[in-house]
Amino acid sequence: MTTTTTIETPVGPAQPMVLNMGPQHPSTHGVLRVILELDGEIVLKADPVIGYLHTGIEKSCEDKTYSQCITLTDRIDYLAPLSNNLGFCLAAEKLIGIEVPKRAQYIRVLLTELTRITSHLVWLGTHAIDLGAMSVFLYSFREREEIMKIYEYVSGQRMMTSYFRIGGLALEPPPGWLDRVQRVVDSLPGHVDEYEDLLTQNRIWIGRTKGVGYLSAQDAIAMGVSGPLLRASGVAYDVRRAFPYSSYDEFDFNIQTQTAGDSYARYQVRVAEIRESIKIVRQAMEKIPTEGPFRAEMPGIIPPSREEMKTSIEGLIYHFKIFTEGFAPPPGEVYQAIESPRGELGVFMVSDGSAKPYRVKFRAPSFVNLQSLPKLCEGRLLADVVACIGTTDIVLGEVDR
Amino acid sequence: MESQELDKNPAVRKLRDSMPRAIAEVIESKGETTIVVPADELLRISEYLATDPALLFSFLSDISAVDRFPLEPRFEVNYHLVSLEKQVRLRLKVRLPGRDPAVHSVTPVWPTANWHERETFDLFGIRFDGHPDLRRILMPDEWEGYPLRKDYPVTGFR
Numbered sequence: 208m209t210t211t212t213t214i215e216t217p218v219g220p221a222q223p224m225v226l227n228m229g230p231q232h233p234s235t236h237g238v239l240r241v242i243l244e245l246d247g248e249i250v251l252k253a254d255p256v257i258g259y260l261h262t263g264i265e266k267s268c269e270d271k272t273y274s275q276c277i278t279l280t281d282r283i284d285y286l287a288p289l290s291n292n293l294g295f296c297l298a299a300e301k302l303i304g305i306e307v308p309k310r311a312q313y314i315r316v317l318l319t320e321l322t323r324i325t326s327h328l329v330w331l332g333t334h335a336i337d338l339g340a341m342s343v344f345l346y347s348f349r350e351r352e353e354i355m356k357i358y359e360y361v362s363g364q365r366m367m368t369s370y371f372r373i374g375g376l377a378l379e380p381p382p383g384w385l386d387r388v389q390r391v392v393d394s395l396p397g398h399v400d401e402y403e404d405l406l407t408q409n410r411i412w413i414g415r416t417k418g419v420g421y422l423s424a425q426d427a428i429a430m431g432v433s434g435p436l437l438r439a440s441g442v443a444y445d446v447r448r449a450f451p452y453s454s455y456d457e458f459d460f461n462i463q464t465q466t467a468g469d470s471y472a473r474y475q476v477r478v479a480e481i482r483e484s485i486k487i488v489r490q491a492m493e494k495i496p497t498e499g500p501f502r503a504e505m506p507g508i509i510p511p512s513r514e515e516m517k518t519s520i521e522g523l524i525y526h527f528k529i530f531t532e533g534f535a536p537p538p539g540e541v542y543q544a545i546e547s548p549r550g551e552l553g554v555f556m557v558s559d560g561s562a563k564p565y566r567v568k569f570r571a572p573s574f575v576n577l578q579s580l581p582k583l584c585e586g587r588l589l590a591d592v593v594a595c596i597g598t599t600d601i602v603l604g605e606v607d608r
Numbered sequence: 609m610e611s612q613e614l615d616k617n618p619a620v621r622k623l624r625d626s627m628p629r630a631i632a633e634v635i636e637s638k639g640e641t642t643i644v645v646p647a648d649e650l651l652r653i654s655e656y657l658a659t660d661p662a663l664l665f666s667f668l669s670d671i672s673a674v675d676r677f678p679l680e681p682r683f684e685v686n687y688h689l690v691s692l693e694k695q696v697r698l699r700l701k702v703r704l705p706g707r708d709p710a711v712h713s714v715t716p717v718w719p720t721a722n723w724h725e726r727e728t729f730d731l732f733g734i735r736f737d738g739h740p741d742l743r744r745i746l747m748p749d750e751w752e753g754y755p756l757r758k759d760y761p762v763t764g765f766r
Contacts, residue, residue, distance in 0.1 A: 258746040265731075266755055270762045301638055428666050428692065431720025442692065444667075449695045541638050542688050542699065544669070553688065555672050566756075568672035570688070578723045607746060 237603030253581040260607035268567040272533030281367040284605040289322040290547040292371035298543035298554035310499040311375040312454045317491035320484040326548035334597035374509035375502025416470035420583035420595040430579040434550025439472040446546035470598040508534045533562035573601040642699040654717045665689040671724035677758040682706030710735040731756040
């Protein structure tokens with residue numbers, strides 16, 4: 208389909224076989240299509256075809272007020288909705304110049320780290336099931352469910368949380384929520400040990416992942432990959448450390464790196480990141496004050512408290528105006544990056560001084576990381592393509608937006 | 609004002625010294641530095657920024673366009689760079705006319721630009737000369753129009 212190079216074989220010239228993998232292939236994690244050119248079982252060329260899930264989120268954002276856009280960000284990376292919420296809110300806050308109260312910042316850190324854990328658990332489970340290790344999938348989804356219950360308790364939603372709002376949080380977190388978090392972080396390290404018992408020394412697992420999908424540090428930087436993919440190639444770039452946001456500079460954590468640059472190294476990095484995230488969650492639990500505002504005060508931009516809205520005329524007017532016509536940030540443009548579970552999630556936001564963003568661009572880490580797929584799997588066996596797709600940890604909603 | 613800007617960002621300082629005609633404008637806003645460069649100088653500047661040992665903007669994190677319709681020059685293309693060694697960000701901006709917007713591809717400097725430029729071409733209709741494989745990426749190949757342009761309705765043409 209793409210090229211017609213002939214290959215000399217002992218029995219004469221042969222054409223490479225073209226194989227369409229996806230868009231409905233179970234191991235492509237959604238609707239990714241890869242056009243593979245094969246010589247026997249060897250992949251000569253891989254061409255990812257994307258766009259099957261393109262819903263025009265960036266265009267839709269231009270037709271919504273800033274607050275309304277938050278609900279769309281949930282749907283970009285549906286495995287890490289809170290990270291997307293955070294990226295969008297931080298960009299808008301930078302544009303307007305809002306200082307978010309410390310309490311809200313710590314709660315944001317706690318919840319986004321839990322998001323990182325759930326996202327890595329889904330990755331671990333699906334990657335393992337792709338490679339034939341069924342039980343890890345069942346275990347990791349069991350633990351994920353416990354964290355999803357925390358989301359539901361805090362925000363009312365399991366997946367499309369929209370819990371972070373411009374200036375802080377949507378609601379005061381319900382009483383006793385930290386006890387639930389405590390229960391999860393107490394049991395999680397043991398569960399991670401369980402997964403490691405099943406996989407880390409497993410000969411089949413090592414055979415399927417070690418040396419598969421190699422990416423050198425130089426290539427990784429040139430291809431712009433970020434997140435665990437980049438760190439598994441030995442580059443210690445983490446947005447949380449390099450460009451701290453939401454008080455990450457007050458937390459003590461290590462950037463997990465490996466130098467092997469293969470699928471196994473990425474597995475090691477992600478499992479280690481789950482443990483680091485647990486560490487950050489524990490620190491955040493200690494830091495979060497029990498009392499204090501959960502969102503900043505900025506009349507006309509951030510909604511007044513319920514009580515103020517009911518008792519003061521200004522509060523009522525602001526409430527009405529914010530929820531009918533929105534608010535207008537000053538003209539300007541900002542780029543705000545956060546470390547999502549998949550890498551650098553950037554939000555480029557342009558305001559023209561009206562109540563709707565003039566342009567929002569999401570720098571989706573999956574989109575960029577997927578670009579390196581041909582580098583990972585060309586010259587290797589067809590079966591390794593599954594391992595390579597799994598190890599890049601793509602979410603097609605984010606690739607296509 | 610001018611000298612303050614110079615002090616603030618080493619990239620601006622070095623560019624002013626070695627390529628005086630390369631900088632059309634420097635914008636400092638909200639803690640971010642933007643260098644507006646002429647479209648025909650972009651590739652040379654990119655090479656310089658990516659390889660100069662004091663700067664090393666080796667990581668291109670994003671390319672995104674903005675449509676300023678009906679203003680002229682209509683399009684802006686923004687390149688968000690990161691120096692992993694120095695932990696600095698920088699934005700390059702190129703302004704392009706509404707008629708036949710085209711700029712040279714930066715794929716020779718940053719291979720990651722490949723898909724970013726395909727996306728910008730797909731959604732804005734901006735051509736990247738010298739791009740190895742300039743096809744639509746998100747929209748179907750036979751799609752007409754460029755959806756993220758401001759004269760393209762949100763509901764689509766029907």
